[in-house]
Amino acid sequence: MVHNIAILGASGYTGAELVRLIATHPAMRIVALSGDRKAGMQMAEVFPHLRHLDLPELVRIEDIDFAQVDLAFCALPHATSQAVIKGLPSDLKVVDLSADFRLRDPAEYLKWYGKPHEALELQAQAVYGLTEFYRDEIRAARLVAGTGCNAATGQYALRPLIEAGVIDLDEIIIDLKAAVSGAGRSLKENLLHAELSEGYHAYSAGGTHRHLGEFDQEFSRAAGRPVRVQFTPHLIPANRGILATVYVRGQADAIHAALAARYDAEPFLTVLPMGELPSTRHIRGSNFVHIGVMADRIPGRVIVVAVLDNLTKGSSGQALQNANLMLGLDETTGLMLAPVFP
Amino acid sequence: MVHNIAILGASGYTGAELVRLIATHPAMRIVALSGDRKAGMQMAEVFPHLRHLDLPELVRIEDIDFAQVDLAFCALPHATSQAVIKGLPSDLKVVDLSADFRLRDPAEYLKWYGKPHEALELQAQAVYGLTEFYRDEIRAARLVAGTGCNAATGQYALRPLIEAGVIDLDEIIIDLKAAVSGAGRSLKENLLHAELSEGYHAYSAGGTHRHLGEFDQEFSRAAGRPVRVQFTPHLIPANRGILATVYVRGQADAIHAALAARYDAEPFLTVLPMGELPSTRHIRGSNFVHIGVMADRIPGRVIVVAVLDNLTKGSSGQALQNANLMLGLDETTGLMLAPVFP
């Protein structure tokens, strides 16, 4: 059985990545693509790399007949998503890639996004989309909120450690290195090749990055008490990839064991042998996550390093994995593409 | 039915690319991998991006039981291939990715590769692997010689024009821009990131690049008379991609029409609308070729620009396409992966 798929907001990088992945998915068919400012255009005009595909024309959302759609991916900007999803048929399955439904507490949403949430009922239904930790809820969900790409990376490194109680919860530092496609296709000076290609720097430092809302929510939930981490993201001259170097306190063996045990059966998560650390070059274009653990020379100090592709496992690949679950498919369907190296 | 595949020389970039592609191929299974200097290692140690796959250990070629193998890809260095393939069972289907069997005339081989050919009987059987022009021969072949990646790019732009007689055969210039993975994983100073990343230059210029042997052979064959082109390759600070800017004399409309007609039914070749030119960013990681045509302001002068991914359509993707044909499969099987952008 082939499921009919709509992608709302198909003219950004995460929309394009969804199309790329669904192009070889055996049980999904794209029946509608929206892109408000580009309505009337062919996808091949917006993304010539997709020109070999037979895709519907970009339309406005209101011109989509959702009666024929089984599941919609919503890759719209933050805040726009709320308004749009409110207007969709209430029985339509939706995977949202924006930040709109990630934070359960409206007060947290207001704090991190600077305006009141305007779809509180939907928020109450939404399931947080970190597949490996909410699989059952996602399977039953009508609305799944895709995680932040940085938030996913940090959680893959840390969540099993918090659950297993093998690290000091008050001494967690996440130093993250993010490639530039995570910033989307927006026209900003610091995203120009001439500015970025030989330059790198910290951004949204000092505890101001919005993904901290997700860290706070999820780590506190996992720990059963408030947990607040220190988080410094850096922009790196590469296109795809996130590498999180996480500084924790505990015993390296216990930390490695907790990760290995927790992810042993996971199809996309690999814990490397103790002392081996991952590189972004080995997960590019794929849904895989590599995690390494290494003890420091200072006793009791350990680093955990996690890498993933921000557009795949950090965003559109995760969304597809969740959609597979929501549609009753094997969650790996269409996602076993090997990384592209070099 | 699933075919058993061996990859000889699996520890280089083209070997890794074959594994990447076959990983999601529904009718092939990798049963043997060789890598002489790395025999005894797991593929995941050599190429950590392939660690999610269940692959056989790297072994020496002589330790492979070819009785169980349906087809072997030979991704060994030039000259080594000849010796190895001579020693394989004579009924084993082989797709060779080296330069060893590309040139039909042993004198040409000697001229371009500087030593006598040592497997002349095999050479006599070999079919030149430019799929779209030798499809029937490849289907029936026992040994297919993969083309040079630059040679493929130039031929896709030019061959239909020569066949259709719409260009001046004595006025062809190919100015080619090649990404660095085409040079393989060899340790050379000019392939270091620090040397290359902000530097680009012509190499093997002046009519010395070995792929000229293929151009001479194939263009002359297509024309029915000797054709010699001027060819200048350049090394570009990118990982994957070849862009050939081909300068020809003729009428743009006739040129565009000849390409469009010739490639109309081809699954991997797209001729862009007249006046639109392709970019390497739109074919990365895929088996697709984009070709554009534009008239110059000088009457009678036209450029044809072709792009492909050197590791996929220029090498391992082409090899897989040919293997599909040799095994009686649909030639696109496992090759419809969309390009990875950004």
Next chain:
Amino acid sequence: MVHNIAILGASGYTGAELVRLIATHPAMRIVALSGDRKAGMQMAEVFPHLRHLDLPELVRIEDIDFAQVDLAFCALPHATSQAVIKGLPSDLKVVDLSADFRLRDPAEYLKWYGKPHEALELQAQAVYGLTEFYRDEIRAARLVAGTGCNAATGQYALRPLIEAGVIDLDEIIIDLKAAVSGAGRSLKENLLHAELSEGYHAYSAGGTHRHLGEFDQEFSRAAGRPVRVQFTPHLIPANRGILATVYVRGQADAIHAALAARYDAEPFLTVLPMGELPSTRHIRGSNFVHIGVMADRIPGRVIVVAVLDNLTKGSSGQALQNANLMLGLDETTGLMLAPVFP
């Protein structure tokens, strides 16, 4: 004696490059900087890499007291330059980096820039700024028009050959590879790191690039009869650098000799030994030009390859070299900075 310098339009890349070069110039002092949209800002806010310098605040042009200025560099956008320079004191020496005064014939200006020239009297006074070919005129000029960066590169390769009569004037092809900083700091999708870093392509092909106006003008002047070249620029994933591969017909020895003789005494131009070709990595950040010559295997065909840094010799370095001449200084003053490699 120290000369007082103003830079109009200091908030773009060429403005910043002028400041970088003048920072260590022993006979110039920057007394005024303009940047209309950034008036009131410190240069260090716009360009933090210049924060060690004691520079005047950015102001609006009308707030500059030109009585104290000995020479003004005008790094404003095309078309804006005309209007601004018309309003400057008529005895102020001006080096303009825009395209506004490059084309002597107003009809050519209209053709290439799409609107009538609005400062025809100034145009009549302007000297074309290719230093090595207009040195005496520049020394005496009040207004010098900086050349296009691509136009400079092509001319360095070709002009001596045209003057010496050693090539076929009707068979010239310039295939040029330009780094991205030549496009300036403008916010365009195709200049984003995510789009460009692994992508390259031809642009303004087919005889539409505006620098062809300069080629036509200058080559025809040098030849004493109309010369029209075929010119295809490509955008390359690097920050600085232009490499022009020029296809000509003639004898390699005569071509090499003509270049070597013409540039023998030039401080910034180097002709490499016959058969050696240059790389952009060896001129980055400097005012130097490297030129190589190589015969093709086809008799009578030769390539000439020239490289320079588009922001230095292609623009701001050239401007400073011309300013030195206009102020009676040694033209190399402040310009002997060695290239930055790696």
Next chain:
Amino acid sequence: MVHNIAILGASGYTGAELVRLIATHPAMRIVALSGDRKAGMQMAEVFPHLRHLDLPELVRIEDIDFAQVDLAFCALPHATSQAVIKGLPSDLKVVDLSADFRLRDPAEYLKWYGKPHEALELQAQAVYGLTEFYRDEIRAARLVAGTGCNAATGQYALRPLIEAGVIDLDEIIIDLKAAVSGAGRSLKENLLHAELSEGYHAYSAGGTHRHLGEFDQEFSRAAGRPVRVQFTPHLIPANRGILATVYVRGQADAIHAALAARYDAEPFLTVLPMGELPSTRHIRGSNFVHIGVMADRIPGRVIVVAVLDNLTKGSSGQALQNANLMLGLDETTGLMLAPVFP
């Protein structure tokens, strides 16, 4: 007065960077260049970007007449330096760029470099070359040991804080991001463009990086008691630059004030306004260091971020600054070159 300079080991990146800087130094003249494996070659053959300079031929060290040399830079590999410097005239001023004389305690040398030190008398004379902290000793020194490039970056961020007693000495983490030229021109697989350009990763993690020997020595000396930091370097796809994100405990205001006060009079060190963080793009090719301070949302946690160019301030620029002092010159001579951006 012009001083005669020899550069031993001129065929590596730091040697080339010394030549670049000295090329415009008004009081130094290069009279000898050594490069054992390249003896007999011209510098322009090894480094074509230096071809405009009139330089002595590369020779073997034993063929240099040191009687005419005022100061030698020794840019040889670790361990080789010791043996070579032992053989130089004992009154020759030497700036060594290797690791050989950085560690005062021979036991520490043995621990970090894995073999006994073989020039203990020279070690006893050597001054650690972090200019801003050993200026007087350097001025009087015969032998100065250049610091590690990573070690310099971390110390610029931390030393004033340790001296001022404004941070917790037991809670220091240095997460460092280093560009690839720091690895030199060595032929290693992970330095290839194809491997690195879209890949980044931690290396020498877990307290194994040799620059920890310098951190231990210098921080303990500054603190007057043992200090051990946690240090994780990462390799980033860029050519030049080091960015150290330093996690400390203390009050941001006191930390910012300590840095600002300590570096107020330093010509090459800039402390950015509170809350502003630096980027590697703004110091490329220069001797400048930019340092920023930002409080975290967690009270008492602060990040200090320092950037410098590994080949300039991290190595050859530092060496030249020290040489200026040793020769009685103003220490900024020849070093005020502005950063190259973009």
